[in-house]
Amino acid sequence: MTDPATSHSPDNVIEVRGLRTQFGTQIIHDGLDLDVHRGEVLGIVGGSGTGKSVLLREIIGLLRPATGDVSLFGARLWDLDRQARLPVLRRCGVLFQDGALFSSMTVAENIELPIRERGGVSTDLAQAVSRIKVQMVGLPANAADKYPSELSGGMRKRAGLARALALDPDIVFLDEPTAGLDPISAADFDQLIKDLQQALGLTVFMVTHDLDSLYAICDRIAVLVDKKITTGTMAEVQAVGHPWIEDYFNGPRGRAAHPASTAGQEGKT
Amino acid sequence: MTAVLSSAPGDYWNFDRTANALKITGAWIGQAMPVLEPSMEALVATIADQRQGDQVKIDLSAVESLDTFGAVLLIQLQNTLETRKVKAQLDQVPGHLQELLDRVVAVAAGVKPCPPTTNPVRATIERVGQGSKAVAAEALALIEMLGMVCRALAGVIRNPGRLRWHATVQQMEATGINALPIVGLLSLLIGMVLAYLSAVQLKNFGAEILVVNIIGLAVLREIGVLLAAIILAGRSGSAFTAQIGTMKVNQEVDAMQTMGLDVIEVLVLPRIMALVITLPLVGFYAAMAGLLGGGLAGYLLLDISPSVFLEQLQTAVTANDLIVTLIKAPVFAFAIALVGCFQGLKVTGSAQSVGQMTTRSVVVSICLVIILDAFFAILFQAVGL
Numbered sequence: 146m147t148d149p150a151t152s153h154s155p156d157n158v159i160e161v162r163g164l165r166t167q168f169g170t171q172i173i174h175d176g177l178d179l180d181v182h183r184g185e186v187l188g189i190v191g192g193s194g195t196g197k198s199v200l201l202r203e204i205i206g207l208l209r210p211a212t213g214d215v216s217l218f219g220a221r222l223w224d225l226d227r228q229a230r231l232p233v234l235r236r237c238g239v240l241f242q243d244g245a246l247f248s249s250m251t252v253a254e255n256i257e258l259p260i261r262e263r264g265g266v267s268t269d270l271a272q273a274v275s276r277i278k279v280q281m282v283g284l285p286a287n288a289a290d291k292y293p294s295e296l297s298g299g300m301r302k303r304a305g306l307a308r309a310l311a312l313d314p315d316i317v318f319l320d321e322p323t324a325g326l327d328p329i330s331a332a333d334f335d336q337l338i339k340d341l342q343q344a345l346g347l348t349v350f351m352v353t354h355d356l357d358s359l360y361a362i363c364d365r366i367a368v369l370v371d372k373k374i375t376t377g378t379m380a381e382v383q384a385v386g387h388p389w390i391e392d393y394f395n396g397p398r399g400r401a402a403h404p405a406s407t408a409g410q411e412g413k414t
Numbered sequence: 415m416t417a418v419l420s421s422a423p424g425d426y427w428n429f430d431r432t433a434n435a436l437k438i439t440g441a442w443i444g445q446a447m448p449v450l451e452p453s454m455e456a457l458v459a460t461i462a463d464q465r466q467g468d469q470v471k472i473d474l475s476a477v478e479s480l481d482t483f484g485a486v487l488l489i490q491l492q493n494t495l496e497t498r499k500v501k502a503q504l505d506q507v508p509g510h511l512q513e514l515l516d517r518v519v520a521v522a523a524g525v526k527p528c529p530p531t532t533n534p535v536r537a538t539i540e541r542v543g544q545g546s547k548a549v550a551a552e553a554l555a556l557i558e559m560l561g562m563v564c565r566a567l568a569g570v571i572r573n574p575g576r577l578r579w580h581a582t583v584q585q586m587e588a589t590g591i592n593a594l595p596i597v598g599l600l601s602l603l604i605g606m607v608l609a610y611l612s613a614v615q616l617k618n619f620g621a622e623i624l625v626v627n628i629i630g631l632a633v634l635r636e637i638g639v640l641l642a643a644i645i646l647a648g649r650s651g652s653a654f655t656a657q658i659g660t661m662k663v664n665q666e667v668d669a670m671q672t673m674g675l676d677v678i679e680v681l682v683l684p685r686i687m688a689l690v691i692t693l694p695l696v697g698f699y700a701a702m703a704g705l706l707g708g709g710l711a712g713y714l715l716l717d718i719s720p721s722v723f724l725e726q727l728q729t730a731v732t733a734n735d736l737i738v739t740l741i742k743a744p745v746f747a748f749a750i751a752l753v754g755c756f757q758g759l760k761v762t763g764s765a766q767s768v769g770q771m772t773t774r775s776v777v778v779s780i781c782l783v784i785i786l787d788a789f790f791a792i793l794f795q796a797v798g799l
Contacts, residue, residue, distance in 0.1 A: 248763075248764035248765060248766045249764075249766050260444075263444065263445075264448070265444075265445070265447045265448030265451075266444065266447045266448075266451065266483065267447075267451055270447065270451060270483065270486060270487070270490075273486050273490070274482055274483055274486055277482060277486060277518055277521050278482070280521035281517060281521060292764070293764070294762065294763030294764040294767070295763075312444060313443070313444060313481035313482050313483065343513070344513040344514055344517055345481075345514060346510065
């Protein structure tokens with residue numbers, strides 16, 4: 146596949162080469178390569194336990210891979226100390242599965258926290274920006290002064306997204322953004338991600354199980370099978386012919402989500 | 415991608431008099447805010463000075479990059495100029511920035527200002543009032559809970575099979591047996607300290623032997639049971655709150671209710687029963703450990719031999735002193751367990767709430783124990799026990 150010696154290309158925000166992840170004797174990834182291009186929406190899919198979220202944690206420097214190179218904006222996080230990591234991490238926004246909002250702070254305070262930590266911004270401006278982010282993600286204005294426990298699951302996700310966007314990052318990582326949402330909210334959330342991605346010129350790295358999201362907003366798909374990753378557009382990935390990928394996209398749910406095949410399905414069964 | 419950021423405000427804007435336009439240059443992004451934001455006042459003053467007429471243009475054709483921070487600053491600039499009767503218009507916005515600016519303008523219109531800060535004196539009075547109301551409401555709720563527990567207790571007395579015996583015994587082990595080492599150690603030490611303290615004073619009068627009276631009375635009537643109650647309030651009362659609170663956060667309590675289980679009967683009653691049974695025993699044990707400590711200190715410090723100690727103890731204390739302890743202990747236990755479970759059931763939503771309620775549970779139950787102790791002291795005085 147890709148030559149591990151290739152130098153960092155300016156169009157790749159993330160480059161993973163020869164990644165190996167191991168928990169005890171259990172090998173999760175083995176020789177995994179992945180490129181994420183600037184400005185694309187990449188969807189990561191794979192069965193439960195194939196290490197989708199683990200991969201995300203390795204890229205953002207929460208988990209150290211056993212071997213292999215992970216570079217984020219051309220920087221290898223594991224070679225950097227805490228201070229040197231900061232400028233790289235401040236170009237990333239992360240939405241964790243249930244938002245991971247700090248429960249002791251209001252939504253607005255949650256968004257202001259990274260802004261204040263970076264410093265150099267007056268309180269007024271930080272507040273103005275946080276309130277604008279609240280509205281940008283489609284939350285009602287009064288949600289800004291609420292605590293996370295007072296919000297519904299869908300609203301918490303939106304608030305988490307607003308916090309991920311607080312520093313106007315270049316890339317956002319989304320861990321199952323539509324899990325646990327009803328289909329209408331999930332579709333709204335997909336649209337929101339797409340809109341924001343276009344308005345802010347974001348790169349989006351999205352771990353998901355939601356086939357609808359994949360069809361609706363992803364430019365490329367990365368499938369985690371056999372401890373490695375296969376990437377490509379929807380059509381390319383489906384043409385690979387791996388049994389799991391076949392099952393995934395052509396199973397009953399996969400067919401139902403396929404926009405082109407829905408019309409053909411009607412009247413058949 | 416990361417632009418090299420200039421530290422001179424002049425690199426971000428300059429006012430072109432002939433074109434009557436403010437030219438925006440450089441990277442108007444969050445990292446530039448330490449330079450840009452303080453320069454806004456000078457910028458407004460420059461425009462107010464040099465403008466012609468009451469319309470100016472803000473020329474964005476040369477801007478390098480712009481993010482939400484820069485966009486907000488631009489909109490704020492527009493608004494500030496508006497209040498000075500200058501109409502500023504954004505001009506030659508690069509296509510890829512138009513959408514971001516539109517969004518910021520659109521939402522900025524709907525953004526409500528931050529809540530105004532209130533007068534501190536008024537806010538303090540308000541907080542006192544609200545605090546008092548909350549205390550009153552909590553007292554009422556605690557009494558309500560007491561009622562529910564009594565009802566559940568009546569049900570269990572009529573039909574003992576309904577008590578969760580297994581849970582009760584488990585709680586007895588956790589609150590009683592597991593607490594023995596710490597209670598024993600602390601009581602022993604307190605007994606020794608007390609003996610030492612009174613010995614120093616009584617030596618002056620040559621009445622060392624009365625140390626035994628002081629220790630006997632103090633440990634049996636008050637200190638033994640009080641110490642046990644306070645330790646159990648910190649150890650078990652807080653555990654009750656945390657256990658029940660976590661179950662509330664996990665919606666286990668909701669699940670129980672939908673299955674038609676009575677939360678009071680399943681969660682609260684076993685804990686109260688367990689503590690009511692164990693605290694008198696632990697209290698008695700603490701008193702014995704205290705006596706042992708006092709005896710030890712007496713022997714080492716004052717040469718009071720064990721046999722003399724026991725002889726003197728017999729004349730100093732009566733069975734009544736022990737009965738007093740055994741009457742108080744179950745009441746303390748009931749209060750501690752009731753408060754612990756009550757605070758646990760009050761947990762809402764977040765993990766932080768569990769911590770808050772646990773702290774409050776310990777504070778309230780220790781307060782209650784000491785208030786009850788004072789009440790008992792008066793009561794026993796009146797009835798001559």
